[in-house]
Amino acid sequence: MDQPTDTKTSFGYRTVTAGQKPHLVRQVFRSVSPRYDIMNDAMSLGIHRLWKLALVDWLAPRNGRRFLDLAGGTGDVARSILERAPEAEILVVDLTEDMLVEGQRKSMRGPSAGRIGWVAGDAQRLPFADGSFDCCTISFGLRNFVSIDESLAEIRRVLRTGGRLLVLEFSQVPNEALRWLYDRYSFKAIPTMGRVIANDRDSYQYLVESIRRFPDQESLAALMSDCGYDRVSYRNLSMGIAALHSGWKL
Numbered sequence: 001m002d003q004p005t006d007t008k009t010s011f012g013y014r015t016v017t018a019g020q021k022p023h024l025v026r027q028v029f030r031s032v033s034p035r036y037d038i039m040n041d042a043m044s045l046g047i048h049r050l051w052k053l054a055l056v057d058w059l060a061p062r063n064g065r066r067f068l069d070l071a072g073g074t075g076d077v078a079r080s081i082l083e084r085a086p087e088a089e090i091l092v093v094d095l096t097e098d099m100l101v102e103g104q105r106k107s108m109r110g111p112s113a114g115r116i117g118w119v120a121g122d123a124q125r126l127p128f129a130d131g132s133f134d135c136c137t138i139s140f141g142l143r144n145f146v147s148i149d150e151s152l153a154e155i156r157r158v159l160r161t162g163g164r165l166l167v168l169e170f171s172q173v174p175n176e177a178l179r180w181l182y183d184r185y186s187f188k189a190i191p192t193m194g195r196v197i198a199n200d201r202d203s204y205q206y207l208v209e210s211i212r213r214f215p216d217q218e219s220l221a222a223l224m225s226d227c228g229y230d231r232v233s234y235r236n237l238s239m240g241i242a243a244l245h246s247g248w249k250l
Contacts, residue, residue, distance in 0.1 A: 012209030028203040029096040035198040063087035065134040071141020075103035091117040123151040131160040139168040143214040152227040159249045171243035172216040
């Protein structure tokens with residue numbers, strides 16, 4: 001069931017209504033879409049590419065499977081899946097059409113050309129029948145959803161029995177000294193990079209704040225279990241700066 005539009009939720013450190021958040025998220029990604037991949041490289045020193053490869057490694061995609069890359073943005077994870085399983089079928093779904101346009105542009109050449117489907121859609125109301133996909137991936141998108149638990153339930157609906165969800169997301173650094181350094185870097189350097197590289201400081205201030213509001217590793221694993229996923233587990237990446245969560249529909 002969809003949340004009432006006046007239900008309160010978070011947008012970074014701001015409290016907004018459920019009806020406002022999708023519009024605000026679209027504004028963020030519409031603004032940053034032309035420089036999105038460049039900013040990812042800059043603010044992570046390129047490490048986000050290794051994290052996404054770790055996701056695809058754990059996913060171990062195979063030909064003949066149907067994949068949903070949710071909040072798939074510019075399609076880098078989708079292209080990596082096709083490199084491993086060129087006969088797989090994959091759809092990228094994103095809330096922001098500008099991100100999909102960038103993804104289509106980046107996928108016009110090479111082995112992924114014409115191989116990826118692009119759909120503008122909302123994670124809480126996926127336009128697919130029950131049991132449509134073998135696997136779903138989400139990379140750095142779950143924290144932008146209006147309701148994480150409702151979205152997880154909707155993803156489970158469109159997975160077939162035996163299907164799997166993999167979530168790559170920024171997480172909570174358990175080491176106190178490293179967390180102190182990471183916080184200083186995040187709140188000082190990342191918004192400044194956003195201003196210089198993407199001409200948008202506010203969107204990257206939101207990104208930093210949204211990470212801090214996101215559940216930690218154990219809390220997200222528990223939420224996935226509560227939403228009906230089985231064999232839930234996670235792996236920390238870069239000492240917990242990011243984490244990979246896995247759950248199955250059994």
